[in-house]
Amino acid sequence: MKFIFDKDTWQEIFDSIKKNKMRTAITIIGVMWGIFLLVVLLGAAKGLENKFNNLFGSFATNSVFVWAQSTSKPFKGFQEGKRITLKMSDLENIKSEIKGLEFVVPRHQTQAMAENDFKTGTFGIYGDYPELDKVEKKDLVYGRFINENDMIEKKKVCVIENEIYKQLFDKDEYPIGQYIKINNINYKVVGMYKEGQVKTGGPQGAIHIPFTTFQQVYNRGDSIGWMMITGKSGFEITQIEADVKLLLKNLHDVHPEDDRAFGSFNLGKEIKKVTGFLTGMQFLTWFVGIATLIAGVFAIGNILLITVKERTKEIGIRRALGAKPWEIKRQIILESVFLTSLAGALGIISGGIVLMMIDAFLGQGDEAALLNPTVDIPVILIAAATLIILGTLIGLIPAQIAVSIKPIEALRDE
Amino acid sequence: MIIIKDLHKSYPMGKDSLHVLKGLNLEIKEGEFVSIMGSSGSGKSTLLNIIGLLDTHDKGEYFLNGQLIENLDEKKAAILRNKFLGFVFQSFNLITYKNALENVALPLYYKGIGRKERQKTAMEYLDKVGLTDWANHLPSELSGGQKQRVAIARALVTNPKVVLADEPTGALDSTTSHSVMELLKEINREGMTVVVITHEEDIAHETDRIIRLLDGVITSDERTKKVKV
Numbered sequence: 286m287k288f289i290f291d292k293d294t295w296q297e298i299f300d301s302i303k304k305n306k307m308r309t310a311i312t313i314i315g316v317m318w319g320i321f322l323l324v325v326l327l328g329a330a331k332g333l334e335n336k337f338n339n340l341f342g343s344f345a346t347n348s349v350f351v352w353a354q355s356t357s358k359p360f361k362g363f364q365e366g367k368r369i370t371l372k373m374s375d376l377e378n379i380k381s382e383i384k385g386l387e388f389v390v391p392r393h394q395t396q397a398m399a400e401n402d403f404k405t406g407t408f409g410i411y412g413d414y415p416e417l418d419k420v421e422k423k424d425l426v427y428g429r430f431i432n433e434n435d436m437i438e439k440k441k442v443c444v445i446e447n448e449i450y451k452q453l454f455d456k457d458e459y460p461i462g463q464y465i466k467i468n469n470i471n472y473k474v475v476g477m478y479k480e481g482q483v484k485t486g487g488p489q490g491a492i493h494i495p496f497t498t499f500q501q502v503y504n505r506g507d508s509i510g511w512m513m514i515t516g517k518s519g520f521e522i523t524q525i526e527a528d529v530k531l532l533l534k535n536l537h538d539v540h541p542e543d544d545r546a547f548g549s550f551n552l553g554k555e556i557k558k559v560t561g562f563l564t565g566m567q568f569l570t571w572f573v574g575i576a577t578l579i580a581g582v583f584a585i586g587n588i589l590l591i592t593v594k595e596r597t598k599e600i601g602i603r604r605a606l607g608a609k610p611w612e613i614k615r616q617i618i619l620e621s622v623f624l625t626s627l628a629g630a631l632g633i634i635s636g637g638i639v640l641m642m643i644d645a646f647l648g649q650g651d652e653a654a655l656l657n658p659t660v661d662i663p664v665i666l667i668a669a670a671t672l673i674i675l676g677t678l679i680g681l682i683p684a685q686i687a688v689s690i691k692p693i694e695a696l697r698d699e
Numbered sequence: 700m701i702i703i704k705d706l707h708k709s710y711p712m713g714k715d716s717l718h719v720l721k722g723l724n725l726e727i728k729e730g731e732f733v734s735i736m737g738s739s740g741s742g743k744s745t746l747l748n749i750i751g752l753l754d755t756h757d758k759g760e761y762f763l764n765g766q767l768i769e770n771l772d773e774k775k776a777a778i779l780r781n782k783f784l785g786f787v788f789q790s791f792n793l794i795t796y797k798n799a800l801e802n803v804a805l806p807l808y809y810k811g812i813g814r815k816e817r818q819k820t821a822m823e824y825l826d827k828v829g830l831t832d833w834a835n836h837l838p839s840e841l842s843g844g845q846k847q848r849v850a851i852a853r854a855l856v857t858n859p860k861v862v863l864a865d866e867p868t869g870a871l872d873s874t875t876s877h878s879v880m881e882l883l884k885e886i887n888r889e890g891m892t893v894v895v896i897t898h899e900e901d902i903a904h905e906t907d908r909i910i911r912l913l914d915g916v917i918t919s920d921e922r923t924k925k926v927k928v
Binding site: 292293300301303304598599601602603604605606607608609610611612688691692693696 | 748751753754773774780782793794796809814853
């Protein structure tokens with residue numbers, strides 16, 4: 286292996302590359318393009334994945350929302366069209382009967398006008414449990430979320446979204462400790478959070494007050510507007526959804542096959558659709574990238590093959606002067622490996638630059654199309670190694686052909 | 700230096716085979732200046748290729764420098780060529796993208812000699828053929844005669860036992876041809892065995908011994924009496 290570190294070996298390779306600038310350039314561009322595409326595609330796919338993770342990151346992704354509607358089938362003496370209301374007792378039943386639950390969070394919701402001095406707006410008002418912060422992680426800027434004490438004492442406190450802060454407060458005003466009026470009742474602001482990409486509180490923004498306060502203020506007795514249920518990891522949320530609905534049908538004397546009595550929205554299922562799409566895209570990325578890479582390596586092989594034919598005479602001369610077949614072979618293989626490695630390095634660098642540009646122009650902030658597009662170093666190393674191995678293998682073909690031509694045939698003048 | 704006994708060579712031509720050399724016997728001693736003559740198809744190039752280890756023979760014996768040549772693989776042949784033989788071709792066969800000095804130094808590279816020594820030795824031989832000033836010129840910047848001088852320097856640089864020249868003057872005009880032959884003579888005077896293949900009578904007559912080939916057999920083998928010196 287001494288020849289690899291021999292200056293003369295490299296001198297020979299540089300001479301031959303310099304002599305054939307066009308050929309070298311085309312070869313390098315072929316492979317560079319392949320690895321460049323692989324890097325950029327993988328980076329973009331990663332960016333998209335990051336983006337989706339960012340979108341849904343604040344959610345417990347294996348969650349389902351359940352609410353009550355009216356029946357569509359008569360059952361047990363009740364006519365169809367019976368209105369159903371979820372009750373706090375349903376909650377206890379669900380918690381005790383269904384396996385694999387992480388949280389069951391009941392919620393109430395209404396629309397109301399809120400005011401602060403002369404600023405007003407109509408917003409979604411939510412009656413919430415402290416657990417909501419675990420199901421939909423709130424990115425608190427100031428203060429805290431609703432706590433147990435608020436629940437027990439039915440305190441008139443609220444947590445507001447930054448949209449509402451913008452509408453009801455002056456810029457740079459500190460909201461915590463201030464009072465806002467909702468339906469003419471004063472609530473003390475205890476927290477303000479920044480909403481992520483998905484507006485869980487609706488388009489106008491959300492004000493959260495303790496669930497117990499909501500029940501009392503809006504006279505809801507022990508009813509529940511709707512509930513959010515999250516499953517522990519390892520439990521299929523679709524199964525939980527079905528079990529919960531069946532249990533509720535049983536508790537509320539609803540026909541087991543009545544699909545309209547309870548409505549639900551399975552967030553897990555919706556997110557799975559998106560992540561399934563992401564997986565498909567990653568597969569496509571790899572497929573396209575690797576296929577391009579292989580095409581590039583074949584281009585190198587092809588060009589080397591043509592080169593060998595062009596250089597038959599030169600190879601013949603070298604052999605007449607005493608070059609051993611192995612010396613000719615290793616030179617061609619080394620040339621191929623050198624070219625693929627150089628092209629690979631250039632491809633990785635240019636791909637990296639493009640990713641940096643994407644990151645700079647598209648990759649930051651809430652509106653980012655691709656968030657932090659990156660490629661893992663091991664992935665790059667594997668791609669580069671594959672490239673070099675393929676380069677060696679493909680270099681073997683022209684090398685073999687080069688030495689299989691007898692020097693005498695190569696030297697013939699015609 | 701070269702001993703050939705009952706040498707046969709044929710080339711397959713489709714179903715038939717073309718019998719090119721039909722039992723040659725030849726001995727060339729060290730320090731001789733020999734020309735092999737013959738019209739095209741007489742087998743002279745084949746003979747040179749076999750002597751030059753670029754081709755193999757079918758039957759008979761060939762001794763180069765006392766060594767019996769048989770069952771040579773490419774690697775052994777390459778080593779022997781590098782060690783014992785220097786080639787001069789009709790079309791020069793210089794490597795186009797290397798300058799004169801690098802072309803001369805190339806056989807030394809395959810001999811495994813270090814860079815500095817290669818340059819030094821190559822320069823000495825370029826000086827010998829009078830092309831010191833042209834060392835850094837590419838073959839395309841040299842005249843035909845100069846190219847052939849570079850090729851001769853290249854053939855000599857490994858200090859071989861035999862220099863084989865295949866129509867060395869075939870691509871040159873008569874004045875240049877003459878000077879190239881003078882150079883070969885001078886090399887011969889220094890003790891080198893030189894074998895020239897040619898179909899030109901006057902070139903052949905500048906050597907000491909003419910071997911004539913016709914249809915694969917030697918028809919005559921005579922010493923020349925130098926008319927002019």
